[in-house]
Amino acid sequence: MKRKRIRIALLLLAVVSLLFWWMQSGHKSDKMESGYSGNFPVMAEIVRVASVRDSFGVTGSVQALRDVEVFSETSGIVRKAYVEVGEKKQAGAVLFQVDDELQASAERKARLACIQAKRDYERYANLYQEGAVALGSVEPLKLKLDDAEADLITAGRKYRDTKIKMPVSGTVTARFVEEGEMVQPGVKVANVVDLSQLKIRFYLSEKQVLMVSSGSLIKITSDLYPGRIFAATLFSLSGKAGRDHTFEAEARMENPQATPFRSGMFVRVSASGAAERQSVVIPRAALAGSILNPQVFVVNLGTARVRNIVAGSSYGTSIEVLSGLVPGDSVVTSGQNELHDGMQVSVLRQTGKGPEK
Incomplete structure (x- = not known):
């Protein structure tokens, strides 16, 4: 029983000693955090209204400006490539030559047919003017001439399409076909910018x-x-x-x-922006909270109080305040990281002027 009492007494003594040590440590820690037993020194600046320009x-x-995909409008084997990636070309320059033997033959045939149809029409037209033939003999020849001219246009277009050309002046950034490859209408052959x-x-x-x-x-x-x-x-x-x-x-x-x-x-x-406007601004250094939750310390009669603000745009080293402050308030610009709400402070230096009357 006696040993039990001694153990209890020693346990109580240990608990009391631990509690005393903890209280002493906490007190010292508070003093170390502030570093001052009196008013905490800070620097402050008067909130002002300034002219700002939004930016x-x-x-x-x-x-x-132009990014153009070049497509083939004909079918055939690529006989010659006249371009490499990175080359600059003028509009109309030939990039690829596709086999044109059949298209050239068709174009010549259409041209000859058109020449013959024109001759026949002109001969009968002259005879009609002289009264040698009836109008019914001339009209079919005119239709035949029109049809031959349309065929010549089609054949000429197909022949010209065998030369794939630059649609705009620029630089070739990609080439998708090589000599000897087969192309079809709608196949992408190059990119030009x-x-x-x-x-x-x-x-x-x-x-x-x-x-x-x-x-x-x-x-x-x-x-x-x-x-x-x-x-x-x-x-x-x-x-x-x-x-x-x-x-x-x-x-x-x-x-x-x-x-x-x-x-x-x-x-x-x-x-x-085009025009300036008046707005409340403070130094960016005065912010104590985060950008999402901006706060400042406002000094009033030697006491620092936390105040939530709504921040606007930034202008160099200053930041716009949309609400939470009024011109003439004194905000802490240095030392706020050591402050807490209601702490007594002494302002070592205060810059800026109060609001204009």
Whole structure:
């Protein structure tokens, strides 16, 4: 019984000692976290109203003004290829020569038939003018001539189609047939892009759409050409949003020869609104919460209070405040990471002016 009492007493003593040590540690930890026994020193800035100009910056993709798939309109064996991938060709240049023996023969036959039909018609037309033949003898020859001319047009077109040509001036990006291969009407033989002008496609949010309109100046930058700014003009803006509630936009620009772009490259697209407006702004450094849940510490009579805000657009080192603050409020810009709601503070330095009267 005596040993049992001793064990209980030792156990109680251990519990009391542990509790005392924990209380002492917690007290020291609180002091270490703050580092100050008095008011915590902070720096603050007066909330102000400033003139801002709305702007946006999004990622866009470069596309050729014309991206054309070239198809065969005839059937036959490719006898000669006059192009390689990467070559620049003018519109009308021959890319492939398809076997044209049958088409050339048909075209010559149609031409001769047309010549003969024309001669017969003209001879009988002259006789009709002289009164030697009746009108009924001339009309069938006129129809025969018209039919021969139509056959010549068809045969000529088939003969010309044996030369597959460039539909537009540009660069050949792909070749899908080789010499000796058989092609049929509708078979894709090449791809051509016209890079003399570029289309810049990008997507804007509901708010960003209001900043621009058709004809607006758009700035284009690229990591490939650091420090260079290229000017583009907004060509079109969709009137209907996609599933992600963004609107497709397209700007156009000349492809600079000194710093050329290629189809498929990524660029940065930026633009500014037409007019300035007045808005409440604070330094970005004043934010204590996250971007999704922005908060600031407002100093009032030496006490720091947490205040939730609604943040708007960013302008360099400043951020727009849509609600939660009014001009004249004092927000902590340095030291807020050590603060908690209701903590006593002393402002070491306060910058900015109060609201204008």
